[in-house]
Amino acid sequence: MQTQSRKSRIPKMAYATITAIALTLSLGACSSQSSKTVTIATHDSFLIPDALINQFKKETGYSIEGVKVGDAGELTNKLVLTKDAPIADAFFGIDNTFAGVASKNGIVDGSMSKIDYADVCFNYDRNWFAANGVAAPTSWQQLTDARYKNLTVVENPATSSTGLAFLFSTVAKLGEPEWQTWWKKMFANGMKVEAGWEQAYYVDFSGSAGHGQYPIVLSYSSSPADEVGKDGLSRTVSINHDCFRQIEYTGVLKNAKNPTGARALVEFLKSKAFQSSVAENMYVYPVDATVALPDAWAKFAPASKSFVNVSKLPFDEKRATWLDQWSKLAGQ
Amino acid sequence: MLKRIALWLLPIIVIGTLFYWPMSNVLGRGLTGDWFAVLSEGNVASAIWFTVWQAGASVLLCLLIGLPAAYVLYRRAVPGGRALRALITVPFALPTIVTAIGFTVFQKQNVHHPGSGIGTWITSPIFWILAAHLFVNFSVIVRTVGSSWANLSLDTEEAAALGGAGRFRIFWSITRPQLMPAIVSASATVFMYCAGSYGLILVLGGGNVNSIETEIAMAANQRLDLQEAGALAIFQTVLSIAAFALSATGARSRIGFEAHDNLSRQPRLDRRDWPAIVVTGLALLLVVAPIYEIVDRSFANDDGSYTFKNYLDLGGHGARNLLNITLEQAALNSLRNVAVATLLAVIIGTLVAYLLSRQAKSKHVRLANRIMDVAFMLPLGVSTIVLGFGYLMTFGSGLLPLRTSWVIVPLIQGLMALPLVVRIIYPALATISEELGEQASTDGASALSTFLRIELPLVRDSIGAAIGYAAIISVGEFGAASILAYGSQATLPTVLYQLISRPGGNNYGMAMAMSAAVILVTFAVVFAASLPSRSRRLRRRHRVASR
Structure with missing residues (x-):
């Protein structure tokens, strides 16, 4: 009797545990989303108003589930790393600096569609320059000047797509190896480097909510539209000279669980309804030129007319090298 | 069989x-890949060097603060000793991201106007990384070394004291050799934790300071360079397993929450202990300060006035629907x-x-x-x-x-x-x-x-x-x-x-409010765990009864 129970009870317990674990695993592995949901992977700055989410649901029957995964670079790379079983059906926010990575790794089903663009330019705090009697800069090339010592904050190109866009601008405009010399001068001139745009703009920049210590920040030509004070004037000015035009794309992901829903969502992002929301919500310009911009934009946030020509820049082949060289300059 | x-x-x-x-x-x-070539790349080599030296420096700092604190809290009878011992455990139990958030508050406050020349070392992220590592890990030294210390016989020390030896000489020549296994073991453990630290370096370093861990994540997440990530992973694994092996040889002591019944029988503190008391006081201050900052910030508005707004925001999705x-x-x-x-x-x-x-x-x-x-x-x-x-x-x-x-x-x-x-x-x-x-x-x-x-x-x-x-x-x-x-x-x-x-809007305030809530829960759990359990109480009573 005793031996009988000893023999049978222990394996039983082991079996029970194995079964319990196997059940948990299979339950988790099999729980797929309902086909009435379409998931979209985006960068952290993506914003779609609730009204549009509801409109999309009314028109197509699909609910939208957003998955934010860092900046444009992180988004692209995470989609590459997970391409066998994608984390979403569609994506938004891969930009022209990373589009090559996306197509080389074959993560997109079909083609990518342009949705919006933004111009990466420096902004300055108007009041600071007025109060301190310093002439405001008119191009980023001047920022190495001793007048602007300890005044500039930029984003790290290794962790921020804004920073990366500007690194590319310096390479394209100044060429090898002068771009490195310029950055060396910037570091020597007390430039601060932050990991992300939000820290640089909202915390360090003196012209925005954080009232930080730096009156010059690497941001966008559209940012002054968000700094309009009670006097109807913007506290900040964008230096629209030699900017970088960042273009953002959307598309359907290969191996998507819900490709039909993803295609519907991509079409919706191209529609007038969504296009007219991007300026107000994401501070970017819609690709649909027929869509009107908010009033303040014409005055304070026109798109730049002066760009660095980056069309010949081999982003994908040289990105790692340039980042490496930049990091070395930063470490000195 | x-x-x-x-x-x-x-x-x-x-x-x-x-x-x-x-x-x-x-x-x-x-x-x-050609992993040796990868390891000799500039950014990789500097990440490895930073990882090793900051972990070593963190260990030294932890010993400097931890040993005197172990003496006061485990070798001497202190009023409220149990509560103080629980208190220093709180940082170890806190999620590291909460610790990082606490130290960003200091980091922000200490950004003097650039160029003024004051406090440039304090604006360096490395300073705050070391401080945060000290905050999290010094209790490992206190607890491991303290447990050994509490169980050492007092006789030799008392004899030496009668012979006229000073406190420090007694420590150096009599106590230290006996504590050596515990010190080595605890130091290796702290080294391992600091070498493997990720969240703290990511947040406080802000991308400007990289360790092996953050470099692995950067290589994979930002550069899709899995070869480099893998090569660094090999190095990291060898480094931490070596540290771990060292920590395992040092002490065979049990780990667990407080279980010392003999602490009340330790000698009282006296005036000659003052250097150790001062250091212990500093250690307690170190524990309390970031926690205080988080709680304080969690009730603060942008303009500095006090509010519950941050807590009320916790049900939402943050600024810009982040x-x-x-x-x-x-x-x-x-x-x-x-x-x-x-x-x-x-x-x-x-x-x-x-x-x-x-x-x-x-x-x-x-x-x-x-x-x-x-x-x-x-x-x-x-x-x-x-x-x-x-x-x-x-x-x-x-x-x-x-x-x-x-x-x-x-x-x-x-x-x-x-x-x-x-x-x-x-x-x-x-x-x-x-x-x-x-x-x-x-x-x-x-x-x-x-x-x-x-x-x-x-x-x-x-x-x-x-x-x-x-x-x-x-x-x-x-x-x-x-x-x-x-x-x-x-x-x-x-x-x-x-x-x-992603600060801006109410995101920063929400991070503070949620961190404060996590701290509160951690306090409750750690203090509850430090109370004598029912079975331990029963056993003690039983022991007394059978005596």
Whole structure:
């Protein structure tokens, strides 16, 4: 009797545990989303108003589930790393600096569609320059000047797509190896480097909510539209000279669980309804030129007319090298 | 015998699948490339150098503060000693991301106007990284060394004191040699934690300072360079396993929450202890300051006035709809992960501890046990980032496509807790199995009923401690979750990281409010755990009665 129970009870317990674990695993592995949901992977700055989410649901029957995964670079790379079983059906926010990575790794089903663009330019705090009697800069090339010592904050190109866009601008405009010399001068001139745009703009920049210590920040030509004070004037000015035009794309992901829903969502992002929301919500310009911009934009946030020509820049082949060289300059 | 082998099967399958398989993938990826060339690249070499020196410096700082504090809190009778000992444990139990958030407050306050020349060293992220490592880890030194110290005989010291030797000379020539194993072990443990630190360096370094861990994440996340990530992973694994091996040789002491009944019998503090008292005071200040800052900031408006707004915002998605899920949902995810991870770690860990504690009659069995012991210890020496990328490569598709499921996060967290669970329960079971096991089996009881009815109740305290440690690991784990938990599966630490790395609007205030709430819960749990448990009280009473 005793031996009988000893023999049978222990394996039983082991079996029970194995079964319990196997059940948990299979339950988790099999729980797929309902086909009435379409998931979209985006960068952290993506914003779609609730009204549009509801409109999309009314028109197509699909609910939208957003998955934010860092900046444009992180988004692209995470989609590459997970391409066998994608984390979403569609994506938004891969930009022209990373589009090559996306197509080389074959993560997109079909083609990518342009949705919006933004111009990466420096902004300055108007009041600071007025109060301190310093002439405001008119191009980023001047920022190495001793007048602007300890005044500039930029984003790290290794962790921020804004920073990366500007690194590319310096390479394209100044060429090898002068771009490195310029950055060396910037570091020597007390430039601060932050990991992300939000820290640089909202915390360090003196012209925005954080009232930080730096009156010059690497941001966008559209940012002054968000700094309009009670006097109807913007506290900040964008230096629209030699900017970088960042273009953002959307598309359907290969191996998507819900490709039909993803295609519907991509079409919706191209529609007038969504296009007219991007300026107000994401501070970017819609690709649909027929869509009107908010009033303040014409005055304070026109798109730049002066760009660095980056069309010949081999982003994908040289990105790692340039980042490496930049990091070395930063470490000195 | 056969039965024992059958019982080993389950833990072996678990650790094989959840540890050795993904590890072989990630290390294999590193070895396929020219990994020596990768390791000599500029940014890689400087990340390795920074990792080693900051971990070494952190250990020295922890010893400097930790040894005097161990003396005061464990070798001397201090009023409120139990509460103070619990207090210094709080930083260790806090999720590292909360600690990082606390130190960003200091970092912000100490940004003097650039160029003024004041406090440039204090604006360096490295200073704050070291301070945060000290905050988190000095209690490891205090507790490990303190436990040994409390059990040293007082006789020699008293004799030396009568002979006219000063406190410091007594410490240096009599106490220090006896404490050496504990000091070495604790130092190696702290080194391992600091070398594997990810969230703190990511947040406080702000991308400008990189360790091996952040460099692995950067290589994979920002440059898609898995070869470099793999090569760094090999180096990181060798480094931390070496530190871990050193820590394991030093002390065979049990780990667990407070269990010292003899502390009240230590001598009182006297005037000559003042240097140690001053350092201990500094240590307590160090613990309280960042916690105070977080709580203070959590009630602060942008303009400096006080408000509950940050707490009321916690139900939302943050400024610019940053969060995929609310903090409430993230907290529920974390709780679910804790439940699954703890269950996995404690069930498998207890089974392994049980099997290891059985008496080995032959040389072969002893050797096999030794191998198993090491095999189940190794995950302790592997960083969460390395393992996280292993999971990403292994469970994305193929045999077990678990990556798309929420279980992947609690599975990896449970695996990380497993070695600690074994380390806590095994010594407790080993001491009783010898006496009890034989006696009971001669009485004809089955192995299972002996285990369930006699052994398990006796090691109840250890199992409680194991559950506590497993839960702490799961709640605070950030590196692996940041790689594996997407969208609606976000955990509390990953959501807190999103908030602190994307300030502006109410995001900063929300990070403070949520961190303050986490601190409150941690305090409650740590202090509750430091109270004498019912069984321990009963046992003590029993001991007194039978005397």
